Amino acid sequence: MQAQSETLKSFETYWARLSPQRRLAVLALARERAHVERFTFNGPCFDLQTYEDDEVILSGPAGTGKTLACLWKLYNCATKYKGFRGAIVRLTKASMGTTALVTFERDVLGLNHPIVLNGPTRAGRLTYTFDNGSEIAVVGLDNPAKFLSSEFDIIYVVQAEEILEDSWQTLMTRLRNGAMPYQQIIGDCNPSYPSHWIKKRSEGGSLTLWNTRHEDNPWLYRNGAWTDEGEKYLKTLDSLTGVLRKRYLYGLWAAQEGIIYEAYDDETHKVAAFMPPGNWPRVAGIDPIGNYIACLWLAFDPADQALHVYREYCAPFGISTPGHVQAIKDLSKGETVWAWAGGGPSERQARIDWTTAGIELRETGLTSVWAGIDRIIQLLQEQKLFIHDCCPRLLEEFATYRRKKVRGQDTDDIEDKEIYHTLDALRYAVGYITAGYTTSSVEVVPVRKRAY
Numbered sequence: 001m002q003a004q005s006e007t008l009k010s011f012e013t014y015w016a017r018l019s020p021q022r023r024l025a026v027l028a029l030a031r032e033r034a035h036v037e038r039f040t041f042n043g044p045c046f047d048l049q050t051y052e053d054d055e056v057i058l059s060g061p062a063g064t065g066k067t068l069a070c071l072w073k074l075y076n077c078a079t080k081y082k083g084f085r086g087a088i089v090r091l092t093k094a095s096m097g098t099t100a101l102v103t104f105e106r107d108v109l110g111l112n113h114p115i116v117l118n119g120p121t122r123a124g125r126l127t128y129t130f131d132n133g134s135e136i137a138v139v140g141l142d143n144p145a146k147f148l149s150s151e152f153d154i155i156y157v158v159q160a161e162e163i164l165e166d167s168w169q170t171l172m173t174r175l176r177n178g179a180m181p182y183q184q185i186i187g188d189c190n191p192s193y194p195s196h197w198i199k200k201r202s203e204g205g206s207l208t209l210w211n212t213r214h215e216d217n218p219w220l221y222r223n224g225a226w227t228d229e230g231e232k233y234l235k236t237l238d239s240l241t242g243v244l245r246k247r248y249l250y251g252l253w254a255a256q257e258g259i260i261y262e263a264y265d266d267e268t269h270k271v272a273a274f275m276p277p278g279n280w281p282r283v284a285g286i287d288p289i290g291n292y293i294a295c296l297w298l299a300f301d302p303a304d305q306a307l308h309v310y311r312e313y314c315a316p317f318g319i320s321t322p323g324h325v326q327a328i329k330d331l332s333k334g335e336t337v338w339a340w341a342g343g344g345p346s347e348r349q350a351r352i353d354w355t356t357a358g359i360e361l362r363e364t365g366l367t368s369v370w371a372g373i374d375r376i377i378q379l380l381q382e383q384k385l386f387i388h389d390c391c392p393r394l395l396e397e398f399a400t401y402r403r404k405k406v407r408g409q410d411t412d413d414i415e416d417k418e419i420y421h422t423l424d425a426l427r428y429a430v431g432y433i434t435a436g437y438t439t440s441s442v443e444v445v446p447v448r449k450r451a452y
């Protein structure tokens with residue numbers, strides 16, 4: 001008792017002697033200590049905190065603590081390095097408000113943190129500004145314009161499997177703020193299909209990919225045993241079947257069931273980009289309506305009797321049709337495109353709009369989605385269709401396009417059909433080119449066809 005009151009007294013004397021600034025500094029330090037002790041990280045989540053290589057992604061099922069570990073690193077660097085600039089990036093801004101930002105404000109900053117109390121609401125928030133001038137920006141890749149002119153020390157990509165490798169590489173060019181000793185892009189992801197760029201990039205050696213487990217998260221597993229929350233979590237995971245079980249329980253990069261283009265193989269069909277010679281006939285396929293407008297350019301190699309997809313265009317809804325037409329024409333400068341084909345049988349209005357805007361869009365001759373799919377599969381099997389590696393979206397869509405399952409059974413519907421755009425454009429182009437040929441004897445010769 002005696003000793004305690006003496007300690008208190010000496011603390012009071014010490015405190016009284018401090019200048020107001022010093023007191024603030026001591027308080028800040030105490031707050032910092034409290035934070036440091038708040039979490040224990042294990043496994044890769046722990047290693048990430050001090051890892052300095054250029055690119056690292058934490059992979060694993062939901063709930064292993066990946067997001068918290070990434071955010072914690074951002075936060076620590078922001079408080080440690082004056083003038084630090086960080087970014088939290090996701091495919092769309094809208095998906096961020098409900099996930100990573102909740103963890104950031106609730107678990108990392110704490111709901112009493114001045115930044116949270118004084119800041120604008122989560123949905124509208126653009127930047128977290130710290131007392132030391134450090135900043136963490138929140139960015140959706142659906143609207144990255146301003147972001148791409150800024151520079152950063154650490155960029156954290158939430159659910160990196162959603163974005164394209166191109167975007168990952170573009171983000172890396174923004175890493176040059178220099179407020180800390182190294183710059184880094186970090187990310188978290190759930191395992192996806194085996195040929196995903198994340199897996200390949202890690203096998204190629206430029207990306208560090210670490211697998212996390214539920215045992216790494218002290219909220220679920222502590223002192224060698226599962227916590228109550230952990231038990232609940234495992235039960236949910238245990239009810240998963242098929243590919244989701246492989247990915248989410250075992251963390252494997254397993255292939256989806258019901259994949260439609262199983263005939264597609266990177267080794268065979270993906271080739272290094274080159275500009276097809278001017279005498280190879282060219283046809284373009286356009287997906288003319290929807291959230292994204294897509295265009296693919298195909299050229300026919302007369303010697304090998306094979307089609308090459310040598311360029312892709314995919315731009316979000318919002319630009320006017322004349323705007324898309326202009327962009328597509330600009331990309332085609334100096335080339336003769338024999339025909340532009342696009343739209344399903346009923347999308348006549350879209351064809352009229354495109355024609356009025358300057359690209360005469362023709363009907364494809366295909367009566368159903370499956371008729372187009374069958375032709376593409378046949379071309380793949382016969383090695384008559386090659387995709388240039390400058391078409392990342394199309395390559396990704398090939399790997400994920402699959403049948404919808406109902407009560408465990410494959411159906412003829414496409415899962416998430418509305419998110420596929422370049423494959424629609426490909427179907428239109430291939431449908432137009434092969435019109436008039438039966439699927440059993442496809443001879444890939446561009447045919448001129450009257451417009452409707």
Ligand SMILES: Nc1ncnc2c1ncn2[C@@H]1O[C@H](COP(=O)(O)OP(=O)(O)O)[C@@H](O)[C@H]1O
Pocket residue numbers: 039040041042061062063064065066067068069103107188217218219
């Ligand atoms: N090291 C940790 N200590 C305490 N709780 C944690 C830790 N890591 C994660 N959690 C908690 O576990 C839950 C899931 O973590 P999260 O980072 O969102 O997982 P993931 O991103 O892998 O799905 C969150 O509520 C988070 O606060």
Ligand SMILES: [Mg+2]
Pocket residue numbers: 063066067188
């Ligand atoms: Mg997460």
